[in-house]
Amino acid sequence: MESPVFSWNPLYDFQLMWSYPFMVNAFRAGAIVAVVAGAVGWFMVLRRQTFAGHTLSVVAFPGAALATLAGFSLSLGYFGFCVAAALVLALMRRGREPGGSEESAATGVVQAFLLACGYLFMALYKGLLEGPQALLFGSFLGITTGQVATLAVAGLAVLLALAVLGRPLLFASVDPQVAAARGVPVRGLSVAFLVLLGVATAEAAQITGALLVFALMVLPAATAQVLTARPGLSLLLTVVLGFGVTWAGLVAAFYWPYPLGFFVTSFAFGLFLLAHGARFAACALERRRDASGTAALAGGAA
Template sequence: MTVMLAGAASSPWSWNLIDDVRDMWSYPFMVNAFRAGSIVAVVAGVVGWFMVLRKQTFAGHTLAISAFPGAAAATLLGVSATAGYFAFAVAAAIVVSVAARPGTRFSEESAVIGTVQAFALACGYLFVSLYKGFLNSVTAPLFGSSFAITNDQVVTLGLVAVATFAVLAVIGRPLFFASVDSDVAAARGVQVRLHNAVFLVVLGAAAAEASQIAGALLVFSLLVMPAATAQLVSAKPAVSLGLTVVLALLVTWAGLVLAYYALYPLGFCISSFAFGLYLLARAGRRVA
């Protein structure tokens, strides 16, 4: 089922923020939720910033969702869930990046991505039906699991974050160049295809690992919405990248607080804040 943090609140929301935070953080699972949420927000924000810039939202959604068959296959085969997530996300990333080779028509790329996504989900459904498990396990990888986040999971998330930033630090500049103008970048010797493939694999791996804890749906919200908002607000890359991370952290914390005090699922809370900011940015841009 969805991540439900509510019911645990020992005292209702007061407008004394310090007391509220102290109350929330008296629970170890809330401390871990804030740690994991912050890591996911920063990783998803940075990777999502490139994703939005490259107009690969559809691919990002597909890769985030391929966490679901990965989880289902791992459960069916009795192997570690992490291995399942990574195997499917990386395989999907490779198929999508092969389909996006130069010369292929854009519309065909979207047909391939759509096919990959639907087939991945269908595989997940098959694995779940073969496993004949608890029905709610279907929605757990999509909307997040109810398990309290363990210290180990926070450490794993941190390692994935470090690996993601390491790869992005290496490919970041040429990737940005290729994203803004792939023709000129290719002419200047940037290996556009290779960078695209590496980026998709990073996107898939980061999305898969984060989905394991937060659910594919929430991860996608954090990938697309803060970055879209920030890129509406500022055209300067450094400013909008920084703003993306700040916004992702803010909506995650606000969502965690709301989910703690109200009876709403965490994914819904976080994406509502993120979507609200996005709508504000669009409205503000229209007025300006």
């Protein structure tokens, strides 16, 4: 394939990209993953469980590596390992206070070991062209229609579960004690959320790679939470931002010879910085208006 040239005509560009089936699959997969990872990531950021998310994403790597080595389906490797790891994490947290987001050092130990295992599996399997790079940092080449279907089914299941659990989960995340007194099963929700986090991580890892999962899980959610404190709006904004950066990243990676993970992460990071800048400016403006307001009031009084 000779390298295409970006024309600044979006209609033409998209027509061109749409003529390659692998790009169509990449866009579809990207859209699914962005929405699912954004929604789950929003709760993860709110619950301060980014370390759990990171652990799950690292587990995605040995899962995929083992699947490659042993020759079973890549999706099975991702989902199987991530969900299993989520259950193990839930088990390890069992004795703790509900809502506490501190993870023990044991989590870190297991994480390091699994990462090493993944590297071993990659070393044992010598046939892969790109080595561990694609698994760690993401790739959009060669996503099959079957893979897209799997992503869609798993993603739909996660979104449905989140729709049912969402309100009590929000309550349990923000105010665990009162939620528990109101009869919300705080512990059960915590386990259920870890499993959802496992599935969402497994999905995101297939696009951004195991190490850049946070580009879709944390950055859009953190950006949206900077911009608004309304839960519904913030969640919607997260999904929209995630979707936007993923598709923009795909377009960029199609036209320029740099990796997809880099583009998606950089776009998301740029938006995060912009959001912080905007909030800072808004605060400064408000302070100034307050100051002039009191000055005017004092003047009036005088």
